[in-house]
Amino acid sequence: MSFLELTDVHKHYGPVAALDGVDLSVASGSRTAIVGPSGCGKTTLLRLIAGFEAPDQGRIVLDGEVLANGGSAVPAYRRGIGVVAQDGALFPHLSIADNIGFGMARDEDKRTERIVELAYIVGLDKAILKRRPHELSGGQQQRVALARAMAMKPRLMLLDEPFSALDTGLRASMRKAVAELLETAGITTILVTHDQAEALSFAGQVAVMRDGKFSQVGTPRELYLKPKDRMVAEFLGDAIILPAKISGGFASSPLGRIAVDSTERRDIVRIMLRPEQVLLKRTSREGMSGTPDMLFGEVTESEFAGSMCTIAVRLLNSPDPPDAAAIGNTPLILRKPGMDTPVVGEIVRLTVSGKAHVFA
Amino acid sequence: MQSAADLARSGLPSATALGRRSVSWISLAAILISLFSLLPLAFIIWIAVQTGWETVSALVFRPRVGELLTNTLLLVVLAVPTCIVLSVALAWLTERSNLPGARLWAWLSVAPLAIPAFVHSYAWISLVPGLHGLGAGVLISVIAYFPFLYLPVAAALRRLDPALEDAAAALGLGPWRVFLRVVLPQLRLAICGGSLLIGLHLLAEYGLYVFIRFDTFTTAIVDQFQSTFNGPAANMLAAVLVTCCFVLLGIEVLVRGEERYARVGSGAARQQQRTRLGRATIPCLLLPVVTTLLALGVPFVTISRWLVAGGVDVWRFAEIGLALGQTLFLALAGALLATVAAMPMAWISIRAPGPLQRLLEGCNYIAGSLPGVVVALALVTITVRVALPLYQTLFTILIAYALMFLPRALISLRASIAQAPVELERAAASLGRSPLNALWSTTIRLSAPGAAAGMALVALGIMNELTATQMLAPNGTRTLAMAFWSHSGEIDYASAAPYALIMVAMSLPLTWLLYVQSKRMAGR
Numbered sequence: 001m002s003f004l005e006l007t008d009v010h011k012h013y014g015p016v017a018a019l020d021g022v023d024l025s026v027a028s029g030s031r032t033a034i035v036g037p038s039g040c041g042k043t044t045l046l047r048l049i050a051g052f053e054a055p056d057q058g059r060i061v062l063d064g065e066v067l068a069n070g071g072s073a074v075p076a077y078r079r080g081i082g083v084v085a086q087d088g089a090l091f092p093h094l095s096i097a098d099n100i101g102f103g104m105a106r107d108e109d110k111r112t113e114r115i116v117e118l119a120y121i122v123g124l125d126k127a128i129l130k131r132r133p134h135e136l137s138g139g140q141q142q143r144v145a146l147a148r149a150m151a152m153k154p155r156l157m158l159l160d161e162p163f164s165a166l167d168t169g170l171r172a173s174m175r176k177a178v179a180e181l182l183e184t185a186g187i188t189t190i191l192v193t194h195d196q197a198e199a200l201s202f203a204g205q206v207a208v209m210r211d212g213k214f215s216q217v218g219t220p221r222e223l224y225l226k227p228k229d230r231m232v233a234e235f236l237g238d239a240i241i242l243p244a245k246i247s248g249g250f251a252s253s254p255l256g257r258i259a260v261d262s263t264e265r266r267d268i269v270r271i272m273l274r275p276e277q278v279l280l281k282r283t284s285r286e287g288m289s290g291t292p293d294m295l296f297g298e299v300t301e302s303e304f305a306g307s308m309c310t311i312a313v314r315l316l317n318s319p320d321p322p323d324a325a326a327i328g329n330t331p332l333i334l335r336k337p338g339m340d341t342p343v344v345g346e347i348v349r350l351t352v353s354g355k356a357h358v359f360a
Numbered sequence: 361m362q363s364a365a366d367l368a369r370s371g372l373p374s375a376t377a378l379g380r381r382s383v384s385w386i387s388l389a390a391i392l393i394s395l396f397s398l399l400p401l402a403f404i405i406w407i408a409v410q411t412g413w414e415t416v417s418a419l420v421f422r423p424r425v426g427e428l429l430t431n432t433l434l435l436v437v438l439a440v441p442t443c444i445v446l447s448v449a450l451a452w453l454t455e456r457s458n459l460p461g462a463r464l465w466a467w468l469s470v471a472p473l474a475i476p477a478f479v480h481s482y483a484w485i486s487l488v489p490g491l492h493g494l495g496a497g498v499l500i501s502v503i504a505y506f507p508f509l510y511l512p513v514a515a516a517l518r519r520l521d522p523a524l525e526d527a528a529a530a531l532g533l534g535p536w537r538v539f540l541r542v543v544l545p546q547l548r549l550a551i552c553g554g555s556l557l558i559g560l561h562l563l564a565e566y567g568l569y570v571f572i573r574f575d576t577f578t579t580a581i582v583d584q585f586q587s588t589f590n591g592p593a594a595n596m597l598a599a600v601l602v603t604c605c606f607v608l609l610g611i612e613v614l615v616r617g618e619e620r621y622a623r624v625g626s627g628a629a630r631q632q633q634r635t636r637l638g639r640a641t642i643p644c645l646l647l648p649v650v651t652t653l654l655a656l657g658v659p660f661v662t663i664s665r666w667l668v669a670g671g672v673d674v675w676r677f678a679e680i681g682l683a684l685g686q687t688l689f690l691a692l693a694g695a696l697l698a699t700v701a702a703m704p705m706a707w708i709s710i711r712a713p714g715p716l717q718r719l720l721e722g723c724n725y726i727a728g729s730l731p732g733v734v735v736a737l738a739l740v741t742i743t744v745r746v747a748l749p750l751y752q753t754l755f756t757i758l759i760a761y762a763l764m765f766l767p768r769a770l771i772s773l774r775a776s777i778a779q780a781p782v783e784l785e786r787a788a789a790s791l792g793r794s795p796l797n798a799l800w801s802t803t804i805r806l807s808a809p810g811a812a813a814g815m816a817l818v819a820l821g822i823m824n825e826l827t828a829t830q831m832l833a834p835n836g837t838r839t840l841a842m843a844f845w846s847h848s849g850e851i852d853y854a855s856a857a858p859y860a861l862i863m864v865a866m867s868l869p870l871t872w873l874l875y876v877q878s879k880r881m882a883g884r
Contacts, residue, residue, distance in 0.1 A: 047526075050526070050530055051529070051530075052526050052529065052530075052633075053633075075529070075534075075535075076526070076529035076530055077529045077530070077531075077532050077533050077534050077535075077538075078532075079530075080532065081530060082530065083526065083527065083530040085523050085526070085527060086523075087523070089521065089523035089524050089526070089527040091524060091527075091528075091542060091545075092546070093545040093546060093548070094545075102528070102531050102541075103531030103532050103533075145527075148527075148531065149530070149531070151531075152531055152532055
């Protein structure tokens with residue numbers, strides 16, 4: 001039994017379809033990430049769930065209660081859904097304590113104690129409770145926004161790109177902290193983001209969105225290793241996409257014989273490898289002779305970027321694949337640890353670890 | 361390295377010395393102008409000291425002053441809150457609801473500014489001849505001045521981040537409580553500023569209250585002046601009036617507090633959603649309709665009626681042409697003087713902010729809040745006692761205009777100089793322009809539109825000015841406002857109508873400018 005259930009949700013702005021038939025099911029206490037390029041409709045979806053807007057068509061059901069059905073919708077203030085917006089949306093005219101206590105009843109028992117406790121939970125020092133929002137850093141503002149949303153004990157927490165305004169180091173640590181915190185509190189969470197790494201690391205269920213629809217919904221591992229199509233594959237990370245012929249669980253491709261995740265026998269398909277599946281081993285031109293079943297390449301470009309290094313490898317002895325001519329001279333782009341990477345001109349031996357994914 | 365250091369040593373000192381010298385010249389000019397703008401205030405204090413405490417207390421603590429104080433106080437206490445409620449309601453309807461024709465109503469809510477306050481009064485008194493007293497004063501004051509609140513409140517509403525209202529709704533607040541706890545507090549600065557402006561206008565207005573026979577300090581001072589010239593009685597009334605202005609300034613500072621209501625965080629705010637009025641549309645529509653009928657309909661109907669009744673005879677073109685010419689001349693000359701006088705101050709407040717600038721700005725703020733009648737009274741007394749040849753000359757009246765309207769010019773100039781980054785000036789200097797040339801070819805060129813807008817606003821103020829003009833203008837001067845005033849004073853309402861029409865017609869484009877400017881300020 002799912003906790004939040006969206007069925008065929010549509011939303012139009014004039015002639016533009018922001019949401020074009022979205023179905024989603026979220027389990028109680030789970031974390032779901034909705035990821036997609038900007039303008040794909042993910043924020044609109046969040047606003048519909050929060051109740052800031054009503055869908056044109058479709059149902060939204062939370063914990064058995066119908067929140068929206070067709071044009072009629074329960075207004076946001078009766079939904080009990082917490083929202084943390086991109087920039088926190090703290091009330092500039094109130095102190096931090098009053099911001100956190102905003103959703104509580106004014107005469108609530110132990111209001112002050114609860115505010116202090118919430119601040120402690122989100123990792124804020126008690127001393128800043130008297131300050132104003134503009135005196136806080138971006139990370140602190142986000143923590144206040146989270147505490148404010150948690151104060152009303154929401155059934156569901158919606159996070160609208162809450163980490164995107166933070167700098168890189170802080171972003172990762174905030175993400176981890178928030179995930180743990182919501183996990184402990186047992187609050188079902190939906191995160192909207194355009195950052196694929198954030199989506200994959202944060203959630204147990206990831207939905208990739210494009211043009212107002214979900215392209216694919218699944219666990220992060222499933223989506224990363226078995227994407228439905230090229231768009232999903234490339235959105236979630238670098239991908240090497242190759243033409244191949246499949247039989248008996250193996251593909252013959254420009255990278256030689258590779259194990260695949262399909263046993264069906266098919267001609268001319270596309271297979272996908274993640275670059276980290278391609279392993280390189282240093283060798284020399286002499287080492288190439290007399291090993292016909294091995295695959296060799298030459299490093300043609302190398303770009304150093306600290307811990308990681310991007311290199312381009314041109315295949316030297318690709319076996320004859322289907323439409324090999326098309327791909328033959330396109331070098332593979334690989335990211336490797338910056339330590340001890342082959343330099344331009346070096347010959348490497350390529351091997352593939354794991355299975356390649358076959359696009360349907 | 362060596363050569364660069366040499367170059368710096370040889371080239372820089374002269375450049376910085378020159379730069380510093382030009383800054384100090386500007387500072388000196390700004391200080392002198394600010395000191396000069398405090399002249400009326402210094403005059404009041406000087407007169408009070410000279411008159412001696414016994415006479416002062418005898419003149420101040422008497423029933424007549426108490427009566428005037430009660431009248432003025434009641435007027436402010438009743439009219440300002442009414443203006444606040446009306447303006448906030450209109451601003452919300454035009455900016456945040458799906459009211460049909462919202463843009464039209466927004467413009468119509470600003471348009472009453474094009475009608476001088478005394479013309480509003482004239483329109484009402486000829487429609488309802490029996491109108492008088494406090495009730496009439498409050499009604500006409502609200503109608504004539506509420507746009508001063510509507511403009512900033514509407515601009516603030518447009519600037520509000522809708523994410524805050526969403527956040528409050530998500531925290532369980534219904535629409536009304538969201539408005540009270542999130543929207544209204546953020547309008548506080550706009551409401552404070554607008555209320556102060558209206559309060560100061562109520563204290564300074566003369567013509568409006570004479571028509572409806574409602575006595576305030578300003579009307580009493582003018583009466584005193586006309587019967588006893590610049591006697592101590594008029595001067596002491598002026599002192600009490602100035603005290604009232606300072607009380608208003610103080611209250612505004614207290615209520616406004618040290619709050620900051622700017623948007624917190626980054627990123628573009630999303631488009632605000634307009635509330636659907638649904639079945640409430642018709643009743644809601646009543647508010648702008650009734651306001652427009654009262655504020656624009658009544659003057660329109662009355663002026664038209666008098667024009668029709670007067671026929672061709674009231675268009676005495678020689679007289680009207682003369683008045684128009686004189687008005688335009690005074691308005692342009694005054695606007696030019698005020699703008700030039702505001703320039704050093706504006707330049708310093710953007711380019712060299714610091715304690716000096718804050719002090720000077722405070723001076724200008726106080727000087728700008730003095731009613732025209734006080735400025736005029738001060739200049740009359742000073743010219744009569746110290747420099748008689750200057751009494752009732754073009755020079756004195758222009759000085760009075762500059763003193764009264766300098767803040768208007770200052771605000772526009774400051775905003776436009778802020779838009780001309782100092783880097784451009786430096787770039788011009790690095791391309792070989794001398795400091796003055798660089799200033800001219802960058803900052804002054806770029807701030808020209810703002811300066812022009814400021815001049816236009818000053819000109820608008822001068823065109824509709826009555827009190828100071830009457831007291832200070834050279835003999836034989838007859839501006840549009842003066843001609844209107846003398847005709848309507850003789851109950852020749854028909855002859856006054858063409859002047860009213862011309863004043864309104866000339867003010868309309870400037871009011872439009874004000875409206876467009878406030879829209880642009882809010883980023884639309």
